[in-house]
Amino acid sequence: MAEHLVELNVTGMHCNNCAMSIHKLLEKKGLQNVLVSFASEEVKFSNESQLALPQIIKDIESLGFKVVDEEDQQPAPFFAKIENKFAFCTLFTAPLLLHMVLPWHFLHNPIFQLILCLPVFVIGCLHFGKSAYSSLKNGVPNMDVLIFIGSTSAFVYSLVGTVQNLGEHYLFYETSATIITLVLLGNVLEKRSVNQTTSAVRDLIKFQQVNANRVVESGVEVVNAKDVLSGDILLVNEGDQVPVDGDVLSGDALVNEAMITGESLPVPKTKYDKVIGGTILQQGNIRIMATKVGSNSTLSQIIDLMKKAQAAKPPVQKLGDKVASIFVPVVILIALTTFVITYFATDAGLQRSMMNAIAVLVISCPCAMGLATPTAVMVGLGRAAKNGILIKGGDTIEAVANTRYVIFDKTGTLTTGKFSIHHIKPEEGFTIEQIRGVIMAIEERSNHPIAKSMVNELLQLPQQKLILRAVTEEKGLGMRAEDVDGNRYFLGTAKHKTEDNFYLTLYRNQVRMAQIAVDDTIKPDAASLIAQLKKDGITPVLLSGDKKSRCLAVAKTLNIDEVHFEMLPDDKLQVVDMYRKKGKTIMIGDGINDAPALTQADVGVSMNDASHIAIQSAKVILLNTDLQSVVKFLQISRHTLLTIKQNLFWAFAYNIIAIPVAALGFLNPMVGAFAMAFSDVIVIGNSLRLKVKKVN
CATH class of the missing domain: 3.40.1110.10 (Calcium-transporting ATPase, cytoplasmic domain N)
Structure with a gap:
């Protein structure tokens, strides 16, 4: 059956856990290629079994989210925005916390504290409760279950103390409110940071949102680039952005293609040359005929590749996901055990036992685990894209880590x-x-x-x-x-x-x-690339269809010891297969005659100009012809994987240390909520470091 790709806009996702609960629901329904991004509010999947779309939408909405139509998207109501919820809750939580430092009598009044806490608790119930209930109903309990139980226990405990007038030792309204407010703060920070990590895609999308000068009988009309049809004649003037891919019909120009190919020098264009949508006309004026428009354009394909790549999970992440899914029931069990042991085995009393159990619930957050991989992959892919390297899939990054062989085609690659x-x-x-x-x-x-x-x-x-x-x-x-x-x-x-x-x-x-x-x-940088690979313990191999004498001459100049010459595409496949049996293998070719071999390798790298961006056989496309980008690609991949491992270590270590500390009563729930938000920020911060750190 033909694959049917569905894209939905879903609002109401406020953190990685929301995205994960939608992801698990769709996978349970047997849908393929599921991609859920809470930052860009996108849900994609391929519906091969042709399940009824209204039912799928209904199921997503039963989790507490809203599927909206992009065309008639209404402005979001005030409380739909996580930032507004946080600001509202802070307003009520601040005076509640003040009673701990200020001696003012009315701040200590139980009724006054209840009035301040109630609005925050209601927001918390609606925000976390809805998501917690839906996740339990679907059999995939998420983090919000822990937050909801923690804040509700503190609130109900305090309410009982107020109604029965049991005195201030029973008042923990500030704990309930602070947990909700701090977790909302964590969500706000998480959303902002993830927005930053997806900035590479958004920057590219901006390049699509331009106007075009279409030549019509009466002269020139200004239209939106997305309304341009294939075959339209467009006028592009000096300083303009080329609106769509096209062929030059007349005129001469210098075009800056840096945003597509990473090539810093402007490229001369004249009649019959191809231009790429999104590039900038630095000098001259040209008339072009639109060829690739809409989703066929080079830029759309790049954006699509990047979105798919950011969703492809490396094996490392799958481990994190597994841990996070069994985590919530385990934590609830630990919290109950903490309560029972503290209450019955020690003389700590109800209040202390309760607070220790709540602290365990609040502090144990697998959010950091869920964020560890996607944030690093997004930043890594974004950094690679800025260097003219398109990587299709986060899993490619992991495949590159232990490369043993790099096989090069000769013509157009090393020459x-x-x-x-x-x-x-x-x-x-x-x-x-x-x-x-x-x-x-x-x-x-x-x-x-x-x-x-x-x-x-x-x-x-x-x-x-x-x-x-x-x-x-x-x-x-x-x-x-x-x-x-x-x-x-x-x-x-x-x-x-x-x-x-x-x-x-x-x-x-x-x-x-x-x-x-x-x-x-x-190529001038071929020799230094080969030397660099050898220094890194990688064996370079020359694989070409060219004559023996020429291949040996190139291999001798570049100091390559393993050479295969006069190879037909079929022979190339066998050679790649032979090396793969010995170790991880990357194949670098010019993408057309090498297509089968590129597919066969662990990672195929296409040395190509942007007009061949859609060569599907390669997992990596180098948009500029500079061979140093091969080294850059290997370095960025290694550092991305290193960042993922650091993030996962931090997330696991945090939970392994924090849970026993909370269970033993050394952390109150408010500090727990703060520490939980902080763990997310550290993981995201470490990922963002990848944007600027040296990757040599």
């Missing part, structure tokens, strides 16, 4: 794909300067990429000038020319190519003047 004169072999009676002069004079008139490369190179070298009267290009053969003295020249592909190089031959009046060996140039 530039631009050609240079490797060697000129003059025939007897001709000088090298004379031959250079002839090649220069002829090739200046050609548009062929090899010709352009040769001209650039010859400009720097001594040569004997030659003045030509006429030059004609014969497609597929070469160039014919005539000089002012009537000599006729031909420069073209040699009839008999030798094994080692791609030869051109130069004739004058049908006499051979020289043979020219033209070769692909090695």
Whole structure:
């Protein structure tokens, strides 16, 4: 059955636990590729079994959330916003806390304290109670169950003390209110921080929200970029953002593509060139025809890739999720045991036993565990994207960590794909300067990429000038020319190519003047990349369909010991498979002839320009052709995994220490609530550090 992708906007998620309860509900229903982000209020899944969508929406809403239509989204009511709930509760909690430091008599009055606590308790019940009840109903108890039980116990205990007039030892209204207020504060901080971690995607979305100048019969009309249709003619002026992907019909321009490819130098564009939506026209004016619009555009695909990537769970996170799901029942059990032991085995009395149990409930928060991985993955992917590295999936980051082999394709990966004169072999009676002069004079008139490369190179070298009267290009053969003295020249592909190089031959009046060996140039940073990989204990491998002599020459220059040449796509698959059996393998190729091998590797990396962004075979796409981004990719991946491990260690260690301390009565519930919020902030802070820290 065809896969059917569904996207919903869901409001009311205030922390990672809410997202997790929706995630578990949808997985229970057998839906695939579930992605729930509480920060962007998005829920996505593929509905292969074609379950009725209204029923799925009803089930999500039964958890206490609201599915809204993006088009007619109403402004949210005041109390729907977590920040407003927190501000409202703080207003009532502050005077409640003051009675602990100020001697004013009315602050100690039980009725006054009840009046202050009640609004906070009602907000807490609605906020945490609804979510707690729904999670219990669906058999996946979440953190809100603990918060709800803790704050309610303190409130009911105090209410009984007030009604029966048992004195101030029975008043813990401030505990109930403070727990609710501090946990709301934690939710506010969590939401803000996660918003920061998803900023890379939001920055890209901003690039889509622009206007376009559409050429119509009456002149030019300004439309929103999302209303542009394929085939529309658009005018892009200096300083404008290119609204959609397209082909240049007329005009010349310099385009800054840094936000897509990470390439800092502006790229010249002229007729027939492709432009990418979201890039900036720095100089000139062009007329383009829209080709890829809407969800087909390069930018949309990047955004989609990033969203999917942020949702793909690495194995490390799955461990965190498992722990968090069995955590809540265990904590309730520990809290009950604490109450029973403290009350019956010691003389601590009801009040102390109660407070210890509440402290256990409040302090044990698996939120930090739930946040440990997604926040680090989001920041890591965002940082990679800013460096022109698109990673499809958080699980890719983990796959990279213990890489043993990096397999490179040759042409366009380790070499530039631009050609240079490797060697000129003059025939007897001709000088090298004379031959250079002839090649220069002829090739200046050609548009062929090899010709352009040769001209650039010859400009720097001594040569004997030659003045030509006429030059004609014969497609597929070469160039014919005539000089002012009537000599006729031909420069073209040699009839008999030798094994080692791609030869051109130069004739004058049908006499051979020289043979020219033209070769692909090695990228300037290839040697340092290979050296860096070897230093990190990774074995570089060259895998190419090219001739043996050329592959060996490149391997020798770059100091690569393992070489496989004259390989067809099928052979490449077998070689990749062989290395995978020995250890984790990354394959780096130019994405088209290497597509099967890229899919086969543990991680396929496509060295590609942005127009091929959608090559589905690679898990990583390097948007700039600079090979240093391979090193950058490995470094960012390693540091992201390191951050995840630090976060999980902190989250586990916090709970292992905090629960016994609370159970033994060394922490009151208010300090517990504060410590719980603080643990989330530390985990998120550590993840955000990844934005700026050195990753060498």
